[in-house]
Amino acid sequence: MRIDPDTHWENDIVRLAVLTPDDVGDAYVGWLNDPEVNRYLESRFAVHDRAAVAAYVKSMFASPVSLFLAIHSKALGRHVGNIKIGPIDRHHGLGEIGLMIGARDAWGRGIATHAIAAVAQIGFRDLGLRKLTAGCYADNRGSRIAFERAGFTVEGIRRAHFVSDGRFEDLVLLARFADN
Ligand SMILES: CC(C)(COP(=O)(O)OP(=O)(O)OC[C@H]1O[C@@H](n2cnc3c(N)ncnc32)[C@H](O)[C@@H]1OP(=O)(O)O)[C@@H](O)C(=O)NCCC(=O)NCCS
Numbered sequence: 721m722r723i724d725p726d727t728h729w730e731n732d733i734v735r736l737a738v739l740t741p742d743d744v745g746d747a748y749v750g751w752l753n754d755p756e757v758n759r760y761l762e763s764r765f766a767v768h769d770r771a772a773v774a775a776y777v778k779s780m781f782a783s784p785v786s787l788f789l790a791i792h793s794k795a796l797g798r799h800v801g802n803i804k805i806g807p808i809d810r811h812h813g814l815g816e817i818g819l820m821i822g823a824r825d826a827w828g829r830g831i832a833t834h835a836i837a838a839v840a841q842i843g844f845r846d847l848g849l850r851k852l853t854a855g856c857y858a859d860n861r862g863s864r865i866a867f868e869r870a871g872f873t874v875e876g877i878r879r880a881h882f883v884s885d886g887r888f889e890d891l892v893l894l895a896r897f898a899d900n
Pocket residue numbers: 756757758760761801819820821822826827828829830831832833834855856857860861862863865866
C-alpha cells in the first residue's frame with residue numbers, strides 16, 4: 721500500500737514499519753528458504769532469491785489492497801519477520817492477515833502475538849476494516865495460540881485442506897471483529 725515509508729506503529733514488544741526493497745537482505749531471503757520456518761507457508765514450494773523477493777516487496781508497496789510491514793523486535797533490536805494485511809476487501813470491510821517470524825531465535829518471545837495485536841489495531845482504526853481473518857495449518861500450534869491471544873477466535877475448520885509431509889491436514893480459520 722502506498723503510504724509514507726516512514727510510517728510506523730509500536731507497542732512494548734514490537735515496532736512495525738513499512739517494508740521496502742531495502743529491507744531485503746540475505747537474512748530475510750534465508751528465512752523464506754529455511755525448511756523449519758516455511759514448513760507451514762505456501763511459499764515453501766519455490767526457492768527464493770534476493771531479486772524475486774525485492775520485486776515482491778515492491779509489488780506489495782504498489783498494491784492498493786495490501787499493507788506489508790516489517791516486524792522489529794524491541795528486545796533483539798532487529799528485523800525478525802514480516803506481517804501483512806491483504807488482500808483487503810473494501811466492499812465487505814475485510815482484511816486477511818499473514819505473518820512470518822523468520823528469525824528462529826525470536827520465536828517464543830510473544831513477538832507474533834504482539835505483531836498481530838498491533839496489526840489488528842491498524843486494520844480496524846487506521847484502515848476502517850470490520851473483520852480481520854487468518855488461516856493456519858492445524859499443526860501450527862504457535863500460530864493458532866498467537867492469533868487467539870491477540871483476540872481472534874476459531875470460526876471454522878476446513879477438513880483435510882492441505883497436503884503436508886505426505887498427509888492431509890486441516891486448515892483452521894480464525895477471525896476477529898472490530899468491536900472486540
Ligand atoms: C508460528 C509463529 C508465528 C509463532 O511466533 P512466535 O513469535 O514464536 O509466537 P509467540 O511467542 O507470540 O507465541 C505464542 C505462543 O505459542 C507458543 N508456541 C510458539 N511456537 C510453538 C510451537 N511450535 N508449538 C507449540 N507452541 C508454540 C509460544 O511458546 C507461546 O506460548 P507461551 O507464551 O505459553 O510460551 C512463528 O513461529 C512463525 O512465524 N513461524 C514460521 C511461519 C509461520 O508458521 N507463520 C504463521 C503462518 S499462519
